[in-house]
Amino acid sequence: MWTYESVFYQIYPMGFCNAGFENDGICRRSILEFADWAEHLKKMSVNAVYFSPVFESDTHGYNTRDYKLIDKRLGTNEEFKQLVSRLHEQGIRVVLDGVFNHVGRGFAQFRDVLENRWNSRYKDWFNINFDGNSCYNDGLWYEGWEGCYDLVKLNLRNEEVISHIFDAVRYWVSEFDIDGLRLDVAYCLDREFLKRLRRLANEIKPEFALIGELLHGDYNQFVNDEMLHSCTNYECYKGLYSSFNSCNMFEIVHSLKRQFGPENWTLYKGKHLLCFVDNHDVTRVASILTNKNHLPLIYGLLFGMPGIPCVYYGSEWGTEATKAQGDPALRPCFEKPEFNGLTEKIAAYARVHREEKALCYGDFGAPVLTNRQCVLERRCDNERVMVAVNMDENGYDAWFNTGASKGLNLLTGEEVSLEGGKLYMPGYSVQYIKA
Numbered sequence: 001m002w003t004y005e006s007v008f009y010q011i012y013p014m015g016f017c018n019a020g021f022e023n024d025g026i027c028r029r030s031i032l033e034f035a036d037w038a039e040h041l042k043k044m045s046v047n048a049v050y051f052s053p054v055f056e057s058d059t060h061g062y063n064t065r066d067y068k069l070i071d072k073r074l075g076t077n078e079e080f081k082q083l084v085s086r087l088h089e090q091g092i093r094v095v096l097d098g099v100f101n102h103v104g105r106g107f108a109q110f111r112d113v114l115e116n117r118w119n120s121r122y123k124d125w126f127n128i129n130f131d132g133n134s135c136y137n138d139g140l141w142y143e144g145w146e147g148c149y150d151l152v153k154l155n156l157r158n159e160e161v162i163s164h165i166f167d168a169v170r171y172w173v174s175e176f177d178i179d180g181l182r183l184d185v186a187y188c189l190d191r192e193f194l195k196r197l198r199r200l201a202n203e204i205k206p207e208f209a210l211i212g213e214l215l216h217g218d219y220n221q222f223v224n225d226e227m228l229h230s231c232t233n234y235e236c237y238k239g240l241y242s243s244f245n246s247c248n249m250f251e252i253v254h255s256l257k258r259q260f261g262p263e264n265w266t267l268y269k270g271k272h273l274l275c276f277v278d279n280h281d282v283t284r285v286a287s288i289l290t291n292k293n294h295l296p297l298i299y300g301l302l303f304g305m306p307g308i309p310c311v312y313y314g315s316e317w318g319t320e321a322t323k324a325q326g327d328p329a330l331r332p333c334f335e336k337p338e339f340n341g342l343t344e345k346i347a348a349y350a351r352v353h354r355e356e357k358a359l360c361y362g363d364f365g366a367p368v369l370t371n372r373q374c375v376l377e378r379r380c381d382n383e384r385v386m387v388a389v390n391m392d393e394n395g396y397d398a399w400f401n402t403g404a405s406k407g408l409n410l411l412t413g414e415e416v417s418l419e420g421g422k423l424y425m426p427g428y429s430v431q432y433i434k435a
Helices: 031-043 077-089 108-119 159-176 191-204 234-245 249-260 292-304 341-355 357-361
Strands: 008-011 048-051 055-057 064-070 093-098 102-104 148-153 180-183 209-212 274-276 308-312 363-369 373-380 383-390 396-399 406-409 415-417 422-425 429-434
Touching (some): 031 077, 064 077, 064 102, 077 093, 093 159, 191 209, 234 249, 234 274, 234 292, 292 341, 341 357, 341 429, 357 373, 357 383, 373 396, 383 422, 415 422
Parallel strands (some): 008 048, 008 308, 093 180
Antiparallel strands (some): 055 064, 102 148, 363 373, 373 383, 383 429, 396 422, 406 415, 406 429
8 A cells, every 4th residue: 555655744725825714715825836845845755745624615624615626715626636736746645634524504505404494305414403403593403523513414324425425536536636535533434434435445546545533442443444544643643742741752662562562462563554743733743842852853753663654734844833822823824845954854764764664564662662762673574674762862872682783874874883782872863773
């Protein structure tokens, strides 16, 4: 599967295009301008872009009005088609946000229900009670997503709803040639619907990817041969920043062992989860880490651990923003990408990740683990890469069965001594060592 060998980049188009929160239909900046970032993505060894919602919506993109129309605030269908084509020319795949659990109040079929009530042919597309009322005083009650009534829950057991959604997916492939979907709130989606969506994915395009937004619980319930190819690894998201802030590498390594370790009870061995240090819904990693020296280190660990790494636009050069500041702060407009020391390090991690089969497919072990240091071992076939991270300002001598007297630092191209089973880890350092 192409996703398993990819480095993802997430962009929030409404922010990128400086779209007004309410849908005023005004395009202040075309999404096609993102094509100018292709060179930046290639410098970062990114080969897949995940676009947060792009289709016509009431406000932020997740309250869809029309599944076949690029939001007017972002540009036109033709411009988006050109963007996908230009990214493909650069060897960059495209994944779109599939928001299938709910729609906006501006969705035509829901407006028809509000107008025609019992006489609407679409009343069974939603979960409606005509004897109740809503917070909008509609004179009827309907199910909203987790109490958010601007997000109208779809009835995914209704055949017309399923046909409507599947027709849109076929359209996105035929018109835009997209390569996959990230499924919003996948944990809420009807499982039979997901199985049918997987069968559709198998039919419409070879290796069409389905990546679900999952939070906690057993990811195997959704990531399997019948449903999703992958999902968001929120368990390790929290473990990553918490381990650095508490100077406790045991936390993240415990999660990784639980998910990918050598034991028989390991949960997700052989699976490839989408891993990240921040995204459009959470505080930027540059704002959440208490020690700024740890910023390049957390990315070094991200690209060295099992999974599909994903970078959120702007974070690669250290953009700061907190959840408390609100969504607009997390989803800004950048005139152009920046490339600084942090970006350079992330680009190096990404390059090695894509080049080394052991980092994409390898087993997981942790021969060295202290509060402030860890060495992860990734093995695939006859290849072995060690990921050595030292979060302390002081150097550290790691003693373990290195299996060789010397190795190659894949980030620098320099030879590393492993003589006598000792690896020296400089302060605030990341090493990817092939031995």
